[in-house]
Amino acid sequence: MNSARIIGSVLGVLFTVLGVWGGQRLIEQRSSGWLWKAATAVLLIGASVAGVLVSVPALPIVNESIRNLFFHVPMWFSMLMVLMVSVWYSIRYLRNPSERLDVLAHESAKTGIVLGMLGLATGSLWARFTWGAWWTPDPRLNGAAVAMLIYGAYLVLRGSFRDEQQRARVSAIYNIFAFAAVVPLLFILPRLSGPSLHPGQTGNPGFNQYDLDDTMRKVFYPAVIGWILFAFWLTQVSSRFAFLQLKHDEN
Amino acid sequence: MRPETTPLPVPLLREITTLLAKDFRLEWRQKSALGGLLLYVGSTVFVCFLSFSLRGGQPPAPAWNALFWVILLFAAINAVAKGFMQESPGQRLYYYTLVRPQAVILAKMLYNALLLVAVALLGLFLYTVFLGNPIQDTPLFLANLLLGAVGFATTLTLVSGIAAKAGGNGATLMAILGFPVMVPMLLLLIKVSKNALDGLDRSVSDQSLLTLLALNLLVGALSYVLFPYLWRG
Numbered sequence: 001m002n003s004a005r006i007i008g009s010v011l012g013v014l015f016t017v018l019g020v021w022g023g024q025r026l027i028e029q030r031s032s033g034w035l036w037k038a039a040t041a042v043l044l045i046g047a048s049v050a051g052v053l054v055s056v057p058a059l060p061i062v063n064e065s066i067r068n069l070f071f072h073v074p075m076w077f078s079m080l081m082v083l084m085v086s087v088w089y090s091i092r093y094l095r096n097p098s099e100r101l102d103v104l105a106h107e108s109a110k111t112g113i114v115l116g117m118l119g120l121a122t123g124s125l126w127a128r129f130t131w132g133a134w135w136t137p138d139p140r141l142n143g144a145a146v147a148m149l150i151y152g153a154y155l156v157l158r159g160s161f162r163d164e165q166q167r168a169r170v171s172a173i174y175n176i177f178a179f180a181a182v183v184p185l186l187f188i189l190p191r192l193s194g195p196s197l198h199p200g201q202t203g204n205p206g207f208n209q210y211d212l213d214d215t216m217r218k219v220f221y222p223a224v225i226g227w228i229l230f231a232f233w234l235t236q237v238s239s240r241f242a243f244l245q246l247k248h249d250e251n
Numbered sequence: 252m253r254p255e256t257t258p259l260p261v262p263l264l265r266e267i268t269t270l271l272a273k274d275f276r277l278e279w280r281q282k283s284a285l286g287g288l289l290l291y292v293g294s295t296v297f298v299c300f301l302s303f304s305l306r307g308g309q310p311p312a313p314a315w316n317a318l319f320w321v322i323l324l325f326a327a328i329n330a331v332a333k334g335f336m337q338e339s340p341g342q343r344l345y346y347y348t349l350v351r352p353q354a355v356i357l358a359k360m361l362y363n364a365l366l367l368v369a370v371a372l373l374g375l376f377l378y379t380v381f382l383g384n385p386i387q388d389t390p391l392f393l394a395n396l397l398l399g400a401v402g403f404a405t406t407l408t409l410v411s412g413i414a415a416k417a418g419g420n421g422a423t424l425m426a427i428l429g430f431p432v433m434v435p436m437l438l439l440l441i442k443v444s445k446n447a448l449d450g451l452d453r454s455v456s457d458q459s460l461l462t463l464l465a466l467n468l469l470v471g472a473l474s475y476v477l478f479p480y481l482w483r484g
Contacts, residue, residue, distance in 0.1 A: 094477075094480045139438075143435075146431050146434045146435075149430075149431040149434075150431040150432060152431075153427050153428045153431055153432075156424070156427050156428075157413070157417065157424065157427075157428060160417045160424055161417055166416060169480060169481070169483075170413055170416050170417065170481065172480075173409075173413060173477045173480055173481050174413055174428065176473070176477060177409060177410075177413075177432065177473060177474075177477060178432060180469060180470070180473050181431070181432040181434075181435060184435045184462070184466060185434065185435050188435075188462060189435055189438060189439070189462075192439075192458055192459060192462060193438075193442075
């Protein structure tokens with residue numbers, strides 16, 4: 001039991017490091033990269049279709065809404081991954097300033113915000129039909145909402161500079177600082193605050209039980225990978241667009 | 252073989268104490284800022300007292316707690332906001348040639364922490380005078396208050412530096428940037444303070460206090476690392 005947990009954490013860290021490193025490679029890729037994009041499309045569409053059709057354990061309260069696991073959770077995972085990529089770009093910017101790194105950090109953060117909004121929306125919808133309310137004062141929910149506020153502040157900060165270099169540097173600093181505030185909000189405080197309605201904690205049939213279900217795992221993991229790759233794809237497209245705009249403005 | 256760098260004759264600690272003394276002297280010379288802060292705390296507490304006296308006497312403990320922290324939060328933002336903003340760009344450049352940026356941020360954090368501890372204690376005193384004191388575990392409440400004041404200072408110091416860089420409406424920007432970042436700390440503080448009000452067993456608050464301490468250290472270390480980059484501009 002204990003060694004399984006240790007192996008699980010080590011694998012998680014490895015996956016994260018690989019994701020951040022690989023994410024940068026994919027986002028900055030110059031070739032078309034049709035292979036991984038095709039794989040993303042297959043994974044996303046496949047996981048979404050299978051997520052609706054596959055048979056799920058009939059648990060009380062959640063019933064069919066358990067399928068949200070295939071959508072809501074991968075969105076949060078991919079948000080975290082792309083935000084970590086953004087922080088890494090910001091760190092790289094501070095060590096070695098260039099306009100390119102600033103654009104990449106900004107676009108990654110924007111993708112993260114979009115995915116976070118999607119995560120909030122799917123979670124809220126799920127809560128309406130499982131708990132009977134769109135929003136409850138649950139530590140997990142509030143943490144997620146405040147995390148979104150922090151990144152909203154990041155965008156406001158970017159908007160309040162006229163000098164581009166100054167904007168790039170100061171927003172890189174705030175990005176790193178903000179991520180350090182997001183980590184306790186999403187990971188430490190919910191665990192400290194005791195009982196929570198949110199699955200995966202106490203109360204409600206937790207997701208831990210579902211994870212033991214093998215069919216669900218077979219859909220869940222591909223969905224996670226698909227959504228993460230999709231986040232990188234989105235960032236790649238938007239940063240290419242931003243680069244083109246910059247080039248256009250220069251001429 | 253030592254790398255050839257320009258030797259810095261003055262140790263970091265000396266720089267910090269000099270800057271700290273400068274900040275205190277400035278504060279003392281411009282008593283209006285300090286007076287404004289005290290007046291701010293005093294008048295908000297008095298407004299609370301007036302509005303609660305309409306319903307005859309003391310507020311219930313949860314309201315007492317919430318209002319106390321809201322007052323402290325806004326006082327902290329007002330107190331810290333002027334730190335970097337009252338300095339002109341020329342002044343900043345002058346300091347830059349004289350001292351290390353690490354000394355500047357550490358001195359500023361230390362100064363803000365001392366200022367906020369004083370404000371928090373004064374706030375608690377006024378609060379006790381006007382609105383009563385429902386605290387059952389005073390040492391725990393005071394420890395929590397100290398951690399809170401230091402935490403506000405460490406978090407807001409870097410944020411005020413960032414907001415000062417943006418120029419223009421620095422105070423508004425500071426609230427926008429600062430509030431969400433402070434939420435994790437604030438949640439823990441309010442929770443521990445509620446435990447102290449209710450006189451719960453200390454073991455209930457242990458973990459939260461430790462997390463608060465860890466958060467303070469994290470934010471302080473991050474400010475220390477990031478500030479030199481902020482200052483370079």
